[in-house]
Amino acid sequence: MDNALFEYLVRLGDDSLILGHRLSEWCGHGPILEEDIAMTNIALDLVGQTTSILKYAGEVEGKGRTEDDLAFLRYEREYRNTLLVEQPNGDFGVTMMRQFLFDAFRKPLFEQLVNSSDAQIAAIAAKSLKETKYHFKHSAEWVIRLGDGTEESHERVQNALNDLWRYTDEMFFTDEVDRDLESRGITFSMEDLKNTWQETVKSVLDQATLEIPTNGWQHDGGRKGLHSEHLGYILAELQYMQRAYPGMEW
Amino acid sequence: MVAKERIWELMEEVFDPEVPVLTVVDLGVVRDVNFENDSWKITITPTYSGCPAMKRIEDDILEKLKENGIENASVELVLSPAWTTDWLSESGKKKLKEYGIAPPVAEVDKSVLFAERPIVPCPKCNSKRTKMISQFGSTACKAHYQCEECLEPFDYFKCLK
Known part of the structure; x- marks a missing residue:
């Protein structure tokens, strides 16, 4: 089995799985109907992307695990998502800020991966990129609208940015898995990705009249399976049916 | 053996579950029809990654073939090349408008x-x-x-x- 490729796919898939689940929590609770529908639509895209990614991960692993087995039947330490995506929804401003910081990373990532030497990753990236462009446009426009909106909305998204900033560096976490895949042309430079992300984020936050926090301290752990307490609660809900009724289908 | 054209004709009788005026051919979801190893293989592609209609479309395709006496068939889902709205047929666009x-x-x-x-x-x-x-x-x-x-x-x- 190609261990590095499997590990990479699980990282890629868990980010969209957990963020998709987080967004789905807004179903029926959106501030306005249109946003309720928007967030659940984006959740659906993210979970759909996860399906393709984890399905491929299961094939690479070669032990007969399906995308559902991987999504529903692993333990907390086996999840490889970043800490950013498991952070609670908070208010609408927090959710949009979290989404924007993620979309600004995921869009250029897929732009890189369409050129992957791995044909299946390239196909998934080409498909997902079309959707991610819509997500980015939606979240970036909201960050600008809220940041450059009323005093109240400005303060709330600035606070959201201050709280979430410490989880952003982890998206660019690099270890031997990344170095191995990059050497095979399956993935590309994380440094280029980070530069693109920083430029995009700065340009949008400037328009939003928001200030990038200067505190340099950053969390990590998610890529190694060490999560914040939030993931346990997410998994309790996400896995409930399969744990209570193993193998159930509908 | 049934002709390939006949399979395509049958595909034009399978409708999208969410936009039921469009057939899966109008939508551009059916990419290919092939006869391999004594079995028909229908290749389909999703419009969006999370489109919940794909499983239903797969079942409907197999059901339609079965109704017409074609039992040896399978459906394969491919992601590449990725679907675009350019694949919607002209008649599909017209039907969409008429449907509202x-x-x-x-x-x-x-x-x-x-x-x-x-x-x-x-x-x-x-x-x-x-x-x-x-x-x-x-x-x-x-x-x-x-x-x-x-x-x-x-x-x-x-x-x-």
């Missing part, structure tokens, strides 16, 4: 934030005075619009390229 869904018009430059929205004519009264209510609509493939002339709220089958 505005067909895709032009590509929006998604890199430009707050860019001008494309002008989407109202499928009911054809007025160009319409506004986007939400980029995300009742299904993954649609946005939500309203006509400012006749006030009709309508779905827009959004452009995906």
